[in-house]
Amino acid sequence: MRASLIRLARHTRLTREPFVDVAQTGQELLNNFQLNKGSAFSNEERRIFKMGGLLPTAVHTLDDQLDRAYNQFHMYPTDLLKNSFCESLKVQNETLYYALMRRHLKEMMRIIYTPTQGDAIANYSQLFRRPAGCFLDINQPDDIAHRMAHYGDAEDIDYICVTDAEGILGIGDQGVGGIGIAISKLVLMTVCGGIHPNRVIPVVLDCGTNNQKLLQNPLYMGNRHERVRGERYDKFLDNFVQTVKQRYPRAVLHFEDFGTAAAYKSLDLYRDQLPCFNDDIQGTGAVTLSALAGALHSTDRHMPDARTIIFGAGSAGCGIANQMVDKLVENDGLSRSEARKNIFLIDRNGLITSDMRDLMTVQREYAVDPEDPCWKDIDRTSLLELVKAIQPHILIGCSTRPGSFTKEVVQEMCQHVDRPIILPLSNPTRLHEAQPSDLIEWTDGRVLLATGSPFDDVHGRRISENNNCFIFPGIGLGAVLSRASTISKGMIAAAIDELATMSPVLKDPNGPLLPDISEITDISARVATSVVLRARDEGLARVEDEISPVSAEKIEIPADWDECYIWVLSQMWQPEYHRYRRAKTVH
Numbered sequence: 382m383r384a385s386l387i388r389l390a391r392h393t394r395l396t397r398e399p400f401v402d403v404a405q406t407g408q409e410l411l412n413n414f415q416l417n418k419g420s421a422f423s424n425e426e427r428r429i430f431k432m433g434g435l436l437p438t439a440v441h442t443l444d445d446q447l448d449r450a451y452n453q454f455h456m457y458p459t460d461l462l463k464n465s466f467c468e469s470l471k472v473q474n475e476t477l478y479y480a481l482m483r484r485h486l487k488e489m490m491r492i493i494y495t496p497t498q499g500d501a502i503a504n505y506s507q508l509f510r511r512p513a514g515c516f517l518d519i520n521q522p523d524d525i526a527h528r529m530a531h532y533g534d535a536e537d538i539d540y541i542c543v544t545d546a547e548g549i550l551g552i553g554d555q556g557v558g559g560i561g562i563a564i565s566k567l568v569l570m571t572v573c574g575g576i577h578p579n580r581v582i583p584v585v586l587d588c589g590t591n592n593q594k595l596l597q598n599p600l601y602m603g604n605r606h607e608r609v610r611g612e613r614y615d616k617f618l619d620n621f622v623q624t625v626k627q628r629y630p631r632a633v634l635h636f637e638d639f640g641t642a643a644a645y646k647s648l649d650l651y652r653d654q655l656p657c658f659n660d661d662i663q664g665t666g667a668v669t670l671s672a673l674a675g676a677l678h679s680t681d682r683h684m685p686d687a688r689t690i691i692f693g694a695g696s697a698g699c700g701i702a703n704q705m706v707d708k709l710v711e712n713d714g715l716s717r718s719e720a721r722k723n724i725f726l727i728d729r730n731g732l733i734t735s736d737m738r739d740l741m742t743v744q745r746e747y748a749v750d751p752e753d754p755c756w757k758d759i760d761r762t763s764l765l766e767l768v769k770a771i772q773p774h775i776l777i778g779c780s781t782r783p784g785s786f787t788k789e790v791v792q793e794m795c796q797h798v799d800r801p802i803i804l805p806l807s808n809p810t811r812l813h814e815a816q817p818s819d820l821i822e823w824t825d826g827r828v829l830l831a832t833g834s835p836f837d838d839v840h841g842r843r844i845s846e847n848n849n850c851f852i853f854p855g856i857g858l859g860a861v862l863s864r865a866s867t868i869s870k871g872m873i874a875a876a877i878d879e880l881a882t883m884s885p886v887l888k889d890p891n892g893p894l895l896p897d898i899s900e901i902t903d904i905s906a907r908v909a910t911s912v913v914l915r916a917r918d919e920g921l922a923r924v925e926d927e928i929s930p931v932s933a934e935k936i937e938i939p940a941d942w943d944e945c946y947i948w949v950l951s952q953m954w955q956p957e958y959h960r961y962r963r964a965k966t967v968h
């Protein structure tokens with residue numbers, strides 16, 4: 382059964398042939414979420430596939446079904462129930478589910494992604510109805526290849542999203558429920574990035590959990606012990622990555638919501654071994670750099686002259702800092718140490734200083750000398766004091782500490798800059814360092830802002846969502862389509878520059894820093910185009926060694942940007958029904 386679905390996946394992604402050969406009939410076909418069309422099966426299909434009596438008389442179009450599904454969606458009174466409805470729809474009729482997400486993306490995003498998916502993940506074991514995803518168990522380290530084999534062979538998989546679930550969406554360690562973030566990110570890879578929904582694998586590495594609430598929950602479905610760390614964890618992760626490399630050599634590997642130390646360690650270890658990236662580090666860094674490019678343009682300031690405070694120096698905070706440094710080195714010719722001089726990291730113990738113990742290597746690179754006179758006499762644990770001392774142009778929050786950007790802090794910032802750039806990025810919504818409406822009020826509307834989760838407009842002003850979902854689908858799609866051997870800094874820089882060109886603030890100094898989420902599919906295609914072209918220029922694109930299943934000719938990436946963009950669009954999966962033809966045998 383799985384094999385025939387994989388063949389269907391292969392078939393539909395790269396061809397636009399009008400017919401798909403289907404062997405299933407009757408109930409089996411209706412119960413197959415990848416093939417089911419429900420009331421949209423034509424009368425002829427109902428006859429050929431022996432569905433007489435299994436469906437009511439009317440034949441509906443996908444549009445009719447979308448109207449019905451959207452009405453049903455609105456019958457559910459809470460966001461969590463809406464999330465659950467969407468999950469059910471996905472396992473009944475995948476095409477309808479993705480078409481619904483596409484059509485109402487702005488509204489659906491907060492249901493299928495942060496913040497509601499965070500609640501669904503936190504309640505995973507209570508809400509569980511049917512498994513989805515690949516569960517790898519640290520107590521069964523030799524079983525990885527066997528467990529992944531359910532998903533097919535080398536040519537069947539384009540993209541894998543893996544989490545160890547230690548730092549999920551701002552709500553911390555969620556144990557085995559973390560599978561929900563891998564699933565959610567892959568849904569976005571399909572909705573925004575056009576990756577075929579059946580050519581992906583969501584993976585959770587179940588390494589135990591330190592979340593006491595989960596350990597005490599009798600229904601908890603994961604390993605009921607503390608997180609395994611150290612050598613056993615490293616070996617398990619390595620075993621997983623080597624399995625991916627061997628079994629799915631063309632797949633892109635996306636790391637999501639790992640604990641901070643493991644996130645940096647794995648990225649350093651594997652970034653040159655296979656096409657992989659860490660979304661919290663590189664994705665967040667990239668989208669933030671695009672937003673900052675627009676904001677700085679609007680304030681007539683160049684990045685080398687801008688002072689930045691990053692409040693919360695974990696995966697996202699340090700990822701943003703590193704991305705800024707890469708940009709300053711590449712674009713402005715600064716050395717790495719010069720580039721770091723204007724970036725100040727604050728973590729739970731205050732400003733990061735070189736005398737602190739237990740700093741991660743990445744944090745240590747930004748540590749300031751506590752003996753320096755400018756730091757000596759101030760309370761380095763007070764954000765207000767630090768804002769007074771540093772006089773930042775940019776203030777970014779990745780701390781999960783709600784309300785940290787107080788009125789005093791923000792108004793202190795306004796003393797020194799005309800248009801403060803403030804990005805409270807912590808998810809979920811309730812953990813934002815400041816509310817957009819307050820930031821606008823406290824700065825008399827002068828603030829340039831973007832948030833990590835979606836917020837409603839404030840006095841007709843759209844609040845930009847500075848979420849990595851603006852960029853990881855484009856980076857991922859670009860890496861998949863070019864069959865990149867690795868994901869280079871240059872490819873990420875190309876993604877940043879492409880997204881930055883779409884910032885509405887470039888045209889209107891009071892406009893949002895990032896485009897609207899409803900445009901995200903086209904944005905992802907544009908970002909992917911620039912990523913593909915950069916991969917080709919850097920000699921990393923392996924797709925040109927492949928033969929097209931459509932034309933049976935060697936694939937060539939079009940050199941011209943516009944032509945490449947059209948090629949990228951043509952490769953993206955669309956949620957639409959195909960006509961079915963009776964296959965002779967079940968594969």
Ligand SMILES: NC(=O)C1=CN([C@@H]2O[C@H](COP(=O)(O)OP(=O)(O)OC[C@H]3O[C@@H](n4cnc5c(N)ncnc54)[C@H](O)[C@@H]3O)[C@@H](O)[C@H]2O)C=CC1
Pocket residue numbers: 548549550551552640641661665692693694695696697698727728729730778779780781782806807808809812832833834847848849850
């Ligand atoms: N908008 C976006 O696209 C993204 C947002 N995020 C959000 O950013 C937040 C952080 O995520 P990660 O970096 O992955 O987590 P993390 O756990 O790696 O980092 C959080 C950091 O904040 C620090 N912190 C805790 N209390 C603090 C305090 N009182 N003052 C200053 N720092 C403090 C922690 O020590 C830690 O280093 C989460 O809410 C996450 O959802 C993360 C990735 C992308």
Ligand SMILES: CC(=O)C(=O)O
Pocket residue numbers: 495548549550551638660661808848849850
């Ligand atoms: C958006 C995201 O990746 C996070 O909050 O972890």
Ligand SMILES: [Mg+2]
Pocket residue numbers: 550637638660661
């Ligand atoms: Mg994340």
